[in-house]
Amino acid sequence: MLASETFGSTGPAKRPSVQVGDPFTEKVLIECSLEIFAEDLVVGIQDLGGAGLSCATSELASGGSGGMRVELDTVPLRDPSLSPEEILMSESQERMCAIVEPSKIARFLEICKKWDVTVNVIGEVTDGDRLIITWHGEVIVDVPPRTVAHEGPVYNRPVAKPEYVDRMNAQVLDLPMPKSPAEVKAAILKLISTPNMADKSWVTSQYDKYVQGNTIQSQPEDSGMIRIDESTHLGVAISTDANASWSYLNPYEGAKLALAEAARNIATAGAKPLAVTNCLNFGSPEDSGVMWQFAETVRGLADGCLEMGLPVTGGNVSFYNQTGDVAILPTPVIGVLGVIQDVRARTPMSFKDAGLDLYLIGDTKNDLGGSEWAYMHGQRGGEAPIADLQKEMRLIDLLLEGQSIFVAAHDLSQGGLAVTLAEMVLHNNIGATLTLSGELGIALLSESPGRVVVAVSPADGADFAVMAKVHDISIAKIGSTGGDALTINDSVIPLNELRAAHTQTIPKLFG
Structure with a gap:
């Protein structure tokens, strides 16, 4: 529904009919499909995604040299x-x-029955050049398939930069910055308890993440990872990332920043980023300003993928996400998939031992525009950071090379260093002591991209410094692990207080 119609500002609420995904059924369908492929039983096959059967049949028919006849009465x-x-x-x-040859139908159906997959013959390929679909014997569709799949009408929507962009970018942020130990403690506790930053395990624990025993890591790690070969321990990692606040201020840079973060989250675990998918969410395309946001986002994602050498394997666009004239913020959700040769060598997001050195990789700037700290204080203006994808690629290379010496690695994103440190110490209940120089508020709350905190054994510090120099990436030793508190300069936050602030928000909202 949301792809074609907005919500009215008055009147009854519309409830979109969105099916809840069934991971087990999906897994069974995948295994069934793989066995069918292995026996070379299909001429063509299409996933039923957007527009369902109408899209799948037209694309399959258009991709071949004949026509197709489908009887809707036979669809399960x-x-x-x-x-x-x-x-x-x-x-x-x-x-x-x-599409299956008649001589192979029996074996095809046998495999589907073996996997308990519902299956039925719904039509046939014809010698003609038309896609014909019937219902109770009546022809309801009779079209050349290419007119549906490849030669459909193209909208030429007006595109215009919204007036808010320059006005918001010109705003000078006036944010309170913590300075005293008490102010630093209060700021961090408040920050990690916001709905955006709070622990999400109340939500993510709804699914059984460990069916079949091949899940290696899951939320709140930087990426999810599964083992796909039990003999070689080959694995894949995936991360999805978005920052609507940055895209609101600069949709071009927002798309590149989301891409960079998703790729970075793959690399922190020791996997190599390989491919991209996306889910682009916007208001009504009939609004010229929304179309500008969309066009700039697509341009940014395309430029970013070309620069980083990452192909886009597929994606989805959702328009009309608005009520009346009020649209959602432009929200491109970018997914990156990567491969790790041995999941046993992955780098976790947190440390389990005291006595490790903590390093901050990357440069911290005064990047508070679109930050969580600014959002907390009702200020949405300023400028989004500018993505440096060349540096991001060097950082990814450093993370992959350093996998052998990194005990833990966790990227900095929303909430900056403050949230990253809180998540790291809470994960295994091991504290840390940090000494930060310069303006403390900027050091803790800035959301400059291209940064990671890593834990390294003191014995490996010299090797790490050499690696960083080779890749032209700045690093700074900021502290060490141990204790039962997060200590930042003179501010001490006991882990039990930190955990209470971080974990109580979501259950209170949904409980």
Whole structure:
């Protein structure tokens, strides 16, 4: 629903019919498909995603040299009251549409039955050049498939930069900055208890993340990781990231920054970023300002992927996310997938031992525009940071090379160094003592991109310094691990107080 219609400012609420994903059913479908592929039983196959069966049939027919005839009466339905339009457009998940030669149908159906996958023959490939779909014997679709799949109408939406952009970018932030030990403690406790920064385990624990025993790491780690080969321990990691506040101020840079963060989160675990997907969420495209946000986001993502050498494997666009004239902030969610040769060698986000040295990788600037600290104080203006993707790529190389000596690695993003440190010490209940120089508020709250905190054994410090110099990345030793508190200069925050502030917000909101 949200892709085609806005919510009205008055009147009854609309409830989008979004199916809840079923990871187990998806896994069974994948395994069934892999066995079918291994026996070379399909001529073509298409996932049922956007626009459902209408898209899958038209794309399959358009990709071949013939036509196709489909009988909607034979489509397996969860709800028998669905109209033909609903059957065609439904985006129910965990479905595939396959083309199988008649001589291989029996074996195809046998494999589906083995995996307990619902299956039915819904049509056939024809000698013609038309996609014909029937319902109760009546022809309801009769079109050349290319007109649907490749040659459909193209909208030429007006595009205009919204007036708010220059006005917001010109705003000078006037934020209170913590200075005294008491102010630093209060600021950190308040920051990590906001809904954006608070612990999300109340939500993420709803799913069983460890079915089949191949989940190596999950939230709140920087990326999720699974083992895909039990003999070699080959694994894949994936991270999804977005910062709508940055995209609101500068959608071009916002897309590049989200891409960089997702890739960085893959590398902190020791995996090499390889591919990109995306989910681009915006208000109504009939608004010229929203179209400008969208166009700038796509341009930024394209430029970023080209510069970093990361192909886009697929994606999704969701428009009309607004109520009346009020649209959501432009929110490009960027996913990056990476590969790790041996999941046993991964780098976790936190440390388990005292006596390790903590280093801050990367440069900290006065980047408070679009930050969580600014949002907390009701200030949305200023300028978003500028992504330096060349430096991000050198940082990724450093993280991969340093995998053998990093005991832990955790990237800095929303909430800056303050949130990163809090998450690291709470994960394994091991404290840390930090000595920070310069303006303490900027050091803790700035959200400059391209930064990571790593834990290193003192014996490996010299080797780490050499690696950083080779990759032209700045590093600074900022403290050490140990104790039962997070100590920053003269400010001491006991871990039990830190944990209470971090974990109570979400259960209170949803409980």
